[in-house]
Structure formats: structure tokens, C-alpha cells
Amino acid sequence: MIAIVLTAGEGTRIRPLSASRPKPMLPVADRPLAAHTVDAAIDAGADEIVLVVGYEGETVREYFGREYRSTPVSYAVQTEQAGTADAVDAAREHIDGPFVVLNGDNLYDPAAIDRLFAQCPAVCAAEVDAPQHYGVLSTTDGTVTDIVEKPDVPPTNLANAGAYAFPQAAAEWLEVPESERGEHEITDVLARVLENYAVTPVTLERWLDVGRPWELLEANEWKLADIDRRIAGSVSDAAHLEGAVVVEEGATVKPGAVIEGPALIRTGATVGPNAYVRGATMIGPDVSIGNGVEVKNSVISRGTSVSHLSYVGDSVLGRNVNVGAGTNVANLRHDDDDITFTVNGDRLSTGRRKFGVVAGDGVKTGINTSLTPGLKLSSGVTTAPGETVERDR
Template sequence: MQTVILAAGQGTRMRPLTDRRPKPMLPVADRPLMAHTADAAVAAGASELLLVVGYEADDVRAYFGDEYRGVPVAYAVQDEQRGTAHAVRAAREHLEGAFAVLNGDDIYDPASIERLFEAAPAVGTYEVDDPLPYGVFDITDGEVEGIVEKPDDPPSNRVNVGAYVFPAEAREWLDVEASERGEEEITDVLARVVDERSVRAVDVDRWMGVGRPWELLEANEWKLGELDRDLRGEVADTAELRGAVVVEEGATVEPGVVVEGPVLVRAGAHVGPNAYVRGHTLLGEGARVGNAVEVKNSVIMSGTAVPHLSYVGDSVLGRDVNFGAGTTVANLRHDDEPVRLTVKGERVSTGRRKFGVVVGDGAKTGIETTLNAGVTLSTDARVGPNATVTRDR
């Protein structure tokens, strides 16, 4: 089964983390987000991966190359953001028969994708409590009758997860009219298939759409939760590592450190004396956590340093960030309401009682900085010493 993975989006809702790399290449545990999608496809029997890329495509090509886990890889470029059907059309010249389409910024459990491939033509569905924000399938006896986008009166609570298997003839049906939003939607292609063929609805056991920073945190919670203990790096005798902790070769954990899994310490990372690292935490390649620092349930990306006497909780820190000594992150509102975060200029609820900050690549804080819950620091932001930051910068 040829599998098209859509990875050309600019990830505007994930900014500033996507200012310098595409969203599908953000880290989830030990690999990029879209690699989990590719892994599910490979496990399900994909014969070829067709990666649709856009800006910063070099990152994608460098990671996947011409072959990924024994499966050939080809690339197509979507040079304009004109919707999902337009993205698949960019790969049309590579398509030879029935083909699957998966969102490169969604995570699926592999067994469900295997069932999807076997049921072709088919769509993946996921049962939610509140279907109003989603595209919702109208389903009768396991077959799709149609799809309704964000309906006031949903025909079911089984929503679209961006996972499809199309028959070969759908290759010629990718030229669709733009919607009112100016986008050419793959769901219009699906509607044509539904008119012509029976399309099975396949329930996906586990799925997550990763579009906003707290969802990246949740994706890491999922995948870090699947870790098995593995200590290949240098771990001091007096360090205490509890549960599912992975210390990759080339990483260092100094004396007096306490690590409560699940935690992944990637190659080249350094955890300094008496630090306390709590699950679910990812310390990226070359990251540094220093003396008496506490990090809890956070994503600390490659090259980032939290070197002295600091606290970081429930946060996402981009690459090459530096926190000055004594930088403290708040992750809980006094009124106990869900923390709110700015997404595309609008303050929205994360739905999380505990959430800290989002910090773009290259940002730096001065000593004794305090960051309020729900603050975003932009790429290359600078915060002076003794600052209390209550608004985005």
C-alpha cells in the first residue's frame, strides 16, 4: 500500500516552535512527530512512503532519506498551502494503485492503521465525547454515508482523524473546487468515493492530533509512557533512577540525581549533580539540566540549557534556549482554572490545570526570572535579570 504522509503545513498554531522547522519534525520521544506516523504505516505494510513536504523540507529529507525502515521513500513538494487534496495531488505522479493518506502531525496506534489498510477503501474514525469541533462521519452499518464539518447536529460522535485508504481511481478525482476558505479538501475526494464505492469506517483505538503546544506535550506523555528502562549512558553510582528511564549512549547523569520515569535522556544530554527530573520528561540531544534543577513533565529540546537552581514544569522549551540561574516557571493558576495560552493571536484554554510556558528557539532569560503560567517567549526573545514575566514576549 503506497502511503502519502502530509507534512507540508506551516504549523501556525504551534508557533513559535515552528518558526525554524516544520511541525512534523518536532520531537516526540526519540524521533520526530511524523516518524511515529511513518512507523505506523510501515508496521501496517506500507510498500512506499510518499512524503509531501513544504518549507524547511531539508530537515525531512535528511531524516528519512531514500529508504526508511526498509521501505522506499519518495518526496513531493506542495509549494502553496491550498488544502489537503492539493497536497495529495502533489504526489499524484507517484501513485500507481490504491493508496493511503495519513496526516503527518497526527499519531495513530499501528494496529488500527493495519486494520484500515485491510478494509480498503476505508476511513479512520475515533469516538469522542464532544464531536462539535470536528468533521463527523455519518455511518450506517459500518459504512460511511458522508462527512459533515463541525456540525450543529452531529450525525454521530465518530470523527475524522485524517486517515484514509482510497481506491486507485481516486487518483483522477483529486482536482476539486476550493472551499469558502480557499482550500481544496481531501474530504471532497472522499465524498466522490462514497458516491461510487462502499467505504468502511474503521475505528482507531488511539489517536492524537498534534496542532498546538500542549498537544505536543501530550504526545510526548503518550510515547514516553511506552518506554522500557535502558541505561546505556554514564550514570553515577549515587544517582537514583526509578522506573522507565532511558539514558542514551553519550548522555551523563551526575551524582545525587533523582530521575522518576518515564524519562528519556538523549545522547549528549547532561544532568548535573542533585537535579530532580520527573516523568514524563524528554531531555533532547545535548540538553543540559544543572545543579539542583527540577524538571517535571516537560519537553526540553536539543541544545537547551537549564543550568542552575531552576524549576521547569509542564512546559515546552525549543532548541538552544538558555535559562539564567534561578529561573522559575509557574504552572498552576491560583483560581485552579485551566491555563490559557496564545494561539494565532487569541488566548485559548489548554484544557490543562497544569501548564507552564512555551519558549521559542534561541530565547534567553536572565537570572532570577519568573515566568507566569501560560506565557510564550518568542524565538530569540531576551528577558533581563529579576524579571517577572506575565505576558507573552
């Protein structure tokens, strides 16, 4: 069975992190977000992966190539972001039997993906507290009977989790009319399948739709919680590593550094001396964490430098960021309310009591910069020495 993985979207809600790469290629633990989805599909028995690409598609092609984990990989191009059914339709020529559709920006419970493949036709569902914000599934006697988008009065608490196993006939039903949102929706295809087939609901134990920056932080917390301790790089005898810490080959941990897992130190990264890394932190390839730096529960992307005597907490830093010496990230409000963050012009609650800064690629902070909670710094932004930044830039 082929698995069609949707990776064409830009991800405007997760800006500035998606300014130069598609959201599904943002880092989650030791691989891009989409690679976790592709891995789950291969483990479930996919014999071919078709990646639907669009925005910055070359980034996807470079990572997966023509073969990934001994599984053939093909590509389909969605020329216009016209909805999920349109994305799958771009891959129609590859469909020659039952097929699975997965979102490349979602994390799925791998055991549920196994069941999805085995029980085709099927759709993944997740029990949620606020189903009115999702497509909601109705079921009878173990079969899905209906799907309704964002109902005011949800019939169940089963949210459509955007993972489908379709019969081959569904390939002929992909040309659906535009929805009220102006998109061609895969849920309209699912509705047609429900009219003609008995569709099994597959309940996910865990599911995360990564749409906004704090959800990328949550994704890393999820996957780093599953790592096992492994030390392949160079670690000083005067450093202290506690718990589930991975130091990849080519990484260096200098004297006096303390790392409390779960933490991942990737190839080419340097930590210390006298640095403190803790709390579900991913230190990306070729990152430099300087003397006396503390990094807590953060994602630090490739090529970034956090200079001496700085603090970065509950934050996501893009590629090639330069954090000037003495920079401090505030991640907690004095009134203890949840931190808010700007998404597409609206200030939204993150649902997190602690959340720091999201910095796009190439951001540079001057020495002794102070950054307030829930701050967005767009790619290439700079701050002045000693500056306190209280508003997005």
C-alpha cells in the same frame, strides 16, 4: 501499497516552536512527530513512503533520506499551502494502485493503521465528545455513508481522523473545487469515494491531532508512557533512577541526580549533579540540566541549557534555549482554573490545570527570572535578571 504522509504545513498554531522547522518534525519522545506516523505505516505494510513537503522541507528530507527502515522514500513538493487534496495531488505521479493518506502531525493508534491498510477503501474515525468541531461521519451496517464538516447538529460522534485508504480511482478525483475556507479539501475526495465504493470505518482507540503546543506535551506523555527501561549511557552510582527511564548511549547522569520515569535522556545530554527529573520528561540531545535543577513533565529540545537552581514544569522549550540560573516557571493558577495560552491571537483554554511556558528557539532568560503560567516567548527573546514576565513576548 504506498503511504502518502502530509508534512508540508508550517503549523502556525504551534508557534513559536515551528518558527524554524515544520510542525511534523517537532520532537515526540525519541523521534520527530512525523516519524511515528511513518513507522505506523511501515509496520502496517507500506512498501513505499511518499512525503509531501513544503515549509522547511529540507528538514524532512534530511531526517528520512531516500530510505527509512529499509523502505524507499520519495518526496513531492506542495508549492502553496492550498489544502489537503492539493497536497495529495502533488504526489499523484507516485500513485499506481490503492494508496493511504496520513497526516504527519497526527498520532494514530498503530493497530488501527494496520486495519486501515487491510480494509481499503477505509477511513479512520474517532469517537469524540464535541463532534461539531470536526468532520463527522455517518455509518450504516458497517459502511460510511456520509461526511459533513463541523455540523451544528452532528448526526454521530464519529470524527474524521484524517487517515484514509483510497482506491486507485481516487487519484483522478483530487482536483476538487475550493471550499469555503479557500482550500482544496481531501474530505471532498472522500465524499466522491463514498458515492462509488463501500468504505469501511476504522475506529481508533486513541488519536491525537497535534496542533497546539500543549498537544505536543500530550503527545510526549503518550509515547513516553510506552518506553521500557534501558540504561546505555553513563550513570553515576550515586544517582537514583526509578521506573521507566531511558538513558541513551552518550548521555550522562551525574551524582545526586534523581530521575523518576517515564523519562528519556537522549544522546549527548547531561543531567545533574543533584538534579530532579520526573513526570513524562524528554531531555533532548546535547541538553544540559545543571546542579539542583528540577524538570517536571516537560519537553526540552536539542542543545538547550537549564542552569543551576532552576525549575521548569509542564513546559516546552525549543532548541538552544538558555535558562539562566534561578529561573522559575510557574505552572499553576491560584484559582485552579485551566491555564490559557495564545494561539493565532486568541487566548484559548489548554484544558490543563498545569501548564508552564513555551519558549521558541534561542530564548535566553536572565538569572532569577520568574515566568508566569501559559506564557509564550518567541524565538530569540531575552529577559532581564530578576524580571517577572507576565505577558507573551
